[in-house]
Amino acid sequence: MERSLALMRPFGDGDYINGCTLGRYERQLAMLAPDVPAATAVLEALRAADPVGRTRTIGDPVFRSAVHKLLGHHRLHLPQPDAAECADLLRRTALLLAAPERSPLAEGVVALDRLGAAAHHGWIWREEREEDAFAHHFRALLHERVPHLIPATPDARILDNLVRGAELLETLVPDLARSTLAHVQVVVVADVPARRPLMPGEEPAFTSLTNPFILGTIFLAPNVLRNPWSAAEFLLHEGLHQKFMDLEHTHSMLRKGYSVDESPVINPPWHRVQLSGASQWHVNRSISVTHVYTALALFFARARERAAELAPRFGPVDSAELELSLRQSFDRATYLGEKLMGARDELGVAGQRFLDWLNGLLRTFDPAPPPGGGYVHLLLDLYDREAREFATRLAHLSPADLEKPVAPVPGASEASTVPALVAHLEAVETARAREVMAALGRTMPGGFDAPPPAASAPLAERPSDVAARFSGVRQRVSNVLREVPWAEYQVAREGSTPRPDEAVRELLGYSDRYLGRLLKHMTASFHAAA
Known part of the structure; x- marks a missing residue:
């Protein structure tokens, strides 16, 4: 499988894809040459450069952006206020190609950190650098395309995890790692502005990103660089998106x-x-x-x-x-x-x-x-993940927060507190699980008892008690539904409407509306008390 993903042409071989990308930019520079003299200089310098210099230059996000903007301006007659700046970037790129140890954007970095020592290893962005023309253009790209992200210089721990993550990736899947990382020129550690601390169990607003207008670049949040294993996963994940974009541009x-x-x-x-x-x-x-x-x-x-x-x-x-x-x-x-x-x-x-x-x-x-067309197992993955997140956040509320009224939810107007709404949700999910099993022609296992109705839900429970009860109900529902072979969910039984798999989807859709309201309420309560 690895040889196919990493070495098979045309879709796996990273060197082949980069060769196609080089050919694409050579053709585009030739198209620009009549209007932009610097394009001719870059084209000649590329052809004279060594393979590493060529690859690093054509993968550079600023070089690519400048070429694309100039093509739009001169060939599609699109207004481009920074056309002169882009032409100057090409002129500077031609000069740098005479000694191509670094890509154009990397030239202004004094202390350059790379993912490794090999030619295919990209470099890691630092805020401390010369603010040259390439940095100016790159920052303008960030402001235009990913304005919500704030780039940062990684600290020693994150930098170590990035480098060791790349090493781990190459230890586990050496061919695939090289084929993928060859499409990543720049790794930017970035995050969104922290409006407030995350509530325990709350998912971070940003993990990783690849933007089609900032090519050769991946953005990783500090929270996914907490250890080499996670760093390796996300380097591969976002690197593959970059590899696909190079395929998309050449095939x-x-x-x-x-x-x-x-x-x-x-x-x-x-x-x-x-x-x-x-x-x-x-x-x-x-x-x-x-x-x-x-x-x-x-x-x-x-x-x-x-x-x-x-x-x-x-x-x-x-x-x-x-x-x-x-x-x-x-x-x-x-x-x-x-x-x-x-x-x-x-x-x-x-x-x-x-x-x-x-x-x-x-x-x-x-x-x-899985069986063809099956998706219930994927719905239940979400169901279990939601249960863990919700229970964790619920357990961190104060007892007083449980008594605060929750904005009305359609269908359960009498349930106005967190425990009552949770009890209502437990009762509905249990009842709907019974309906799904009946539609499948199966009986519920012994001991599968519905929780008390919302009207009799205790209102003075500790948050951890409510969280534990909710987790227990969801675990029972999930276990029961998972015991059924996936293929059975796709069979419509006589008189069964909707089909069992659609009934599971409806169960989650109903619960999502309640959980969304509850999560918003709990987050506001937690931060109000902080």
């Missing part, structure tokens, strides 16, 4: 005329439904994520096999979490791959072959593939 991954505005969308069942639409993925994002999850399955499989052996070098890692992440990676990739088959016409010739290649890898290497 017919999407049909001619593809538009995000008109693209079909996929709703991943493991994400909460969001009114903003952020939980909906268009075809181009969905196929990139399928690629990421397929490769992550290999990463987690290798990590599981070698966790004990590598612990003395890279620290301990939770084996159960590795097992869970491995299964989820296979399941999510398979789900997306199947859904994308229904949107196949949105892909170009290369994109269709790419999808077939990924689906073939999954069929070959997944030891326990």
